[in-house]
Amino acid sequence: xxxxxxxxxxxxxxxxxxxxxxxxxxxxxxxxxxxxxxxxxxxxxxxxxxxxxxxxxxxxxxxxxxxxxxxxxxxxxxxxxxxxxxxxxxxxxxxxxxxxxxxxxxxxxxxxxxxxxxxxxxxxxxxxxxxxxxxxxxxxxxxxxxxxxxxxxxxxxxxxxxxxxxxxxxxxxxxxxxxxxxxxxxxxxxxxxxxxxxxxxxxxxxxxxxxxxxxxxxxxxxxxxxxxxxxxxxxxxxxxxxxxxxxxxxxxxxxxxxxxxxxxxxxxxxxxxxxxxxxxxxxxxxxxxxxxxxxxxxxxxxxxxxxxxxxxxxxxxxxxxxxxxxxxxxxxxxxxxxxxxxxxxxxxxxxxxxxxxxxxxxxxxxxxxxxxxxxxxxxxxxxxxxxxxxxxxxxxxxxxxxxxxxxxxxxxxxxxxxxxxxxxxxxxxxxxxxxxxxxxxxxxxxxxxxxxxxxxxxxxxxxxxxxxxxxxxxxxxxxxxxxxxxxxxxxxxxxxxxxxxxxxxxxxxxxxxxxxxxxxxxx
Amino acid sequence: xxxxxxxxxxxxxxxxxxxxxxxxxxxxxxxxxxxxxxxxxxxxxxxxxxxxxxxxxxxxxxxxxxxxxxxxxxxxxxxxxxxxxxxxxxxxxxxxxxxxxxxxxxxxxxxxxxxxxxxxxxxxxxxxxxxxxxxxxxxxxxxxxxxxxxxxxxxxxxxxxxxxxxxxxxxxxxxxxxxxxxxxxxxxxxxxxxxxxxxxxxxxxxxxxxxxxxxxxxxxxxxxxxxxxxxxxxxxxxxxxxxxxxxxxxxxxxxxxxxxxxxxxxxxxxxxxxxxxxxxxxxxxxxxxxxxxxxxxxxxxxxxxxxxxxxxxxxxxxxxxxxxxxxxxx
Numbered sequence: 001x002x003x004x005x006x007x008x009x010x011x012x013x014x015x016x017x018x019x020x021x022x023x024x025x026x027x028x029x030x031x032x033x034x035x036x037x038x039x040x041x042x043x044x045x046x047x048x049x050x051x052x053x054x055x056x057x058x059x060x061x062x063x064x065x066x067x068x069x070x071x072x073x074x075x076x077x078x079x080x081x082x083x084x085x086x087x088x089x090x091x092x093x094x095x096x097x098x099x100x101x102x103x104x105x106x107x108x109x110x111x112x113x114x115x116x117x118x119x120x121x122x123x124x125x126x127x128x129x130x131x132x133x134x135x136x137x138x139x140x141x142x143x144x145x146x147x148x149x150x151x152x153x154x155x156x157x158x159x160x161x162x163x164x165x166x167x168x169x170x171x172x173x174x175x176x177x178x179x180x181x182x183x184x185x186x187x188x189x190x191x192x193x194x195x196x197x198x199x200x201x202x203x204x205x206x207x208x209x210x211x212x213x214x215x216x217x218x219x220x221x222x223x224x225x226x227x228x229x230x231x232x233x234x235x236x237x238x239x240x241x242x243x244x245x246x247x248x249x250x251x252x253x254x255x256x257x258x259x260x261x262x263x264x265x266x267x268x269x270x271x272x273x274x275x276x277x278x279x280x281x282x283x284x285x286x287x288x289x290x291x292x293x294x295x296x297x298x299x300x301x302x303x304x305x306x307x308x309x310x311x312x313x314x315x316x317x318x319x320x321x322x323x324x325x326x327x328x329x330x331x332x333x334x335x336x337x338x339x340x341x342x343x344x345x346x347x348x349x350x351x352x353x354x355x356x357x358x359x360x361x362x363x364x365x366x367x368x369x370x371x372x373x374x375x376x377x378x379x380x381x382x383x384x385x386x387x388x389x390x391x392x393x394x395x396x397x398x399x400x401x402x403x404x405x406x407x408x409x410x411x412x413x414x415x416x417x418x419x420x421x422x423x424x425x426x427x428x429x430x431x432x433x434x435x436x437x438x439x440x441x442x443x444x445x446x447x448x449x450x451x452x453x454x455x456x457x458x459x460x461x462x463x464x465x466x467x468x469x470x471x472x473x474x475x476x477x478x479x480x481x482x483x484x485x486x487x488x489x490x491x492x493x494x495x496x497x498x499x500x501x502x503x504x505x506x507x508x509x510x511x512x513x514x515x516x517x518x519x520x521x522x523x
Numbered sequence: 524x525x526x527x528x529x530x531x532x533x534x535x536x537x538x539x540x541x542x543x544x545x546x547x548x549x550x551x552x553x554x555x556x557x558x559x560x561x562x563x564x565x566x567x568x569x570x571x572x573x574x575x576x577x578x579x580x581x582x583x584x585x586x587x588x589x590x591x592x593x594x595x596x597x598x599x600x601x602x603x604x605x606x607x608x609x610x611x612x613x614x615x616x617x618x619x620x621x622x623x624x625x626x627x628x629x630x631x632x633x634x635x636x637x638x639x640x641x642x643x644x645x646x647x648x649x650x651x652x653x654x655x656x657x658x659x660x661x662x663x664x665x666x667x668x669x670x671x672x673x674x675x676x677x678x679x680x681x682x683x684x685x686x687x688x689x690x691x692x693x694x695x696x697x698x699x700x701x702x703x704x705x706x707x708x709x710x711x712x713x714x715x716x717x718x719x720x721x722x723x724x725x726x727x728x729x730x731x732x733x734x735x736x737x738x739x740x741x742x743x744x745x746x747x748x749x750x751x752x753x754x755x756x757x758x759x760x761x762x763x764x765x766x767x768x769x770x771x772x773x774x775x776x777x778x779x780x781x782x783x784x785x786x787x788x789x790x791x792x793x794x795x796x797x798x799x800x801x802x803x804x805x806x807x808x809x810x811x812x813x814x815x816x817x818x819x820x821x822x823x824x825x826x827x828x829x830x831x832x833x834x835x836x837x838x839x840x841x842x843x844x845x846x847x848x849x850x851x852x853x
Contacts, residue, residue: 044774295767444767
């Protein structure tokens with residue numbers, strides 16, 4: 001009964017205070033840090049939606065049973081998940097609960113004088129004693145000078161006449177300031193990161209060289225992920241064309257076949273009617289327009305393919321973006337859809353070999369550069385499923401309502417064309433021409449407000465960290481009094497107030513300063 | 524000299540450095556084999572062990588110089604010349620050099636004679652492992668790496684990795700000694716005089732546990748801000764320029780973050796009651812494990828989705844008509 005009574009005495013308020021204490025204790029902070037580290041692990045092992053959406057869908061195809069469970073757990077976007085957010089928010093709360101009271105303590109400590117000397121200095125682990133013929137006053141006066149020169153703050157008895165027999169001194173007040181600065185800065189970084197993901201946006205678009213160009217509106221993006229609080233008006237109304245794309249292929253050496261020195265030449269206008277300017281967009285050298293950055297992050301090829309339908313009318317013409325499947329040879333996959341073809345719609349899908357060769361009878365691309373381009377495409381006719389109004393990927397051919405065209409002998413028909421060649425489709429369905437080829441570039445456009453906030457935060461955090469690691473707070477006491485023999489007994493003690501300091505050296509130097517004759521004796 | 528001869532020079536220098544490190548290891552082993560039998564508070568008679576010790580340090584200095592030469596040669600072998608930090612082999616080559624130089628720099632100040640066989644052995648083994656498993660020919664950099672941030676970001680990561688490794692080595696020795704001391708309290712040096720002879724053995728000649736802990740802390744305290752700079756300042760700045768986002772939860776970034784958090788926990792643990800000493804040392808080793816996993820594990824096992832994967836590329840891509848391809852935005 002007594003116990004129950006006690007238990008009942010813990011009111012809601014006490015419970016709250018108890019929880020707050022628990023949350024803000026160092027032990028909890030440690031556990032939360034470990035949890036944070038542990039919680040980040042799945043984000044590196046399981047494909048993440050934000051990092052590589054394609055890898056996620058491939059993983060989901062391979063693991064049909066685990067997928068719903070993982071989805072429920074948020075494993076495909078760990079860093080946005082409830083549990084990950086919970087950990088870092090608790091950590092931030094614990095941080096606040098640690099910073100606020102410590103700031104108060106620090107404020108008082110900064111203004112407090114160094115505490116008076118303990119009665120028995122020789123009980124401290126780091127101490128030294130010696131006797132001298134000088135009077136205690138002289139010794140203490142010199143101690144003050146020495147300590148002041150070593151940038152100690154003197155306490156207790158600034159004048160020598162108050163009869164006290166000891167000097168106390170402290171230094172290293174900035175360590176705690178550094179520590180607090182570090183912890184506050186962590187919150188600043190979090191704020192900067194949050195601003196970026198809430199109010200910013202990033203998106204990607206593939207732009208064909210000498211093609212249609214790009215203007216910065218949501219509909220022009222291939223993919224766009226706006227922050228949840230983004231105001232669409234912040235999208236700067238710039239436009240650009242990619243006029244040319246340079247690339248340098250390595251022909252020799254261990255990295256032969258690798259491409260280097262990509263340059264996309266842009267003509268851009270910051271506003272619709274603005275002045276036209278040029279910029280050479282390169283990797284590591286983004287174009288900045290207002291608060292938005294434009295990056296070059298990929299490249300590939302767009303063959304110009306013309307499709308004529310069964311009536312001989314033009315059904316499709318223009319550059320078609322093919323996506324590289326292999327960064328070494330740039331063998332690329334693409335789809336052509338000609339929904340206007342009559343009597344039947346025509347769809348093509350297949351590969352582009354930039355440097356085509358037959359190796360042991362297998363078609364392949366030997367090289368990423370366009371040396372001998374060839375397309376090799378299968379043809380389908382029928383309903384491409386584009387009339388229903390559902391959004392379709394331009395890189396996927398819906399073959400549910402189509403029939404694959406075949407040669408008279410029953411083998412699948414394949415349009416294998418070099419540049420300038422044409423082929424008639426079987427069954428009089430039309431014809432396909434490979435007119436030419438242009439490179440495309442993949443451009444990433446992002447606006448990340450708060451990045452300077454985050455950068456400032458992390459730089460301040462580093463400064464605070466340096467202060468909190470390398471400033472050594474310590475207290476020193478010097479006591480001098482007449483010994484029975486008429487000489488003066490001097491006791492010096494030092495206390496390291498950080499963890500990891502070694503005050504022996506400091507003590508040695510202070511004593512050396514107190515006994516100016518000592519070095520001469522030794523010399 | 525041509526690029527090819529610089530490359531050959533670099534490779535030969537690595538071999539020479541390896542051999543000299545091994546000789547240094549032998550010298551220190553001889554030294555410690557002799558010291559092992561003496562009570563810890565006695566200085567050996569005759570100066571034979573002393574000579575072995577000095578010889579070991581001298582050899583280490585020579586090996587480290589040749590090691591530096593290997594780095595320079597590696598950098599000059601590239602066309603255009605560049606810092607030799609472009610792949611895992613070069614990273615390990617430099618990081619082991621940092622460990623070796625750091626150990627030599629601190630040798631006198633912290634009286635590291637007791638650490639000699641461990642530090643030299645660690646450098647030797649790691650360097651040889653790099654030669655056997657990680658070697659790559661000198662090659663031009665991929666486009667994203669060709670940036671001044673390569674110098675800033677990677678050297679910070681390398682220096683931090685070297686210092687964390689050395690700190691982890693000290694923490695490991697701390698744990699070994701703490702375990703032995705729990706069984707044999709005389710080892711700590713406290714009650715030794717009363718029981719007559721001081722304890723013998725290599726562990727007894729190491730500094731006492733607080734001193735080991737302090738040294739380990741100092742190495743970590745040096746490495747942690749450098750790591751912070753590498754991972755949270757220069758890395759994001761470079762990532763912004765090269766990949767259009769300053770932080771994208773790339774696997775490498777995730778693990779660098781994990782390492783940072785674990786070492787932050789180590790620094791906190793050292794000031795938390797009940798976590799000091801042994802537990803803090805364990806946390807430091809966990810941190811080191813995450814650091815090395817990030818280097819090896821992410822590059823080899825989860826590298827597919829990482830833009831940081833500098834392990835030799837395995838370009839196995841299905842080339843069949845109809846293979847699905849990332850449809851952007853759908």
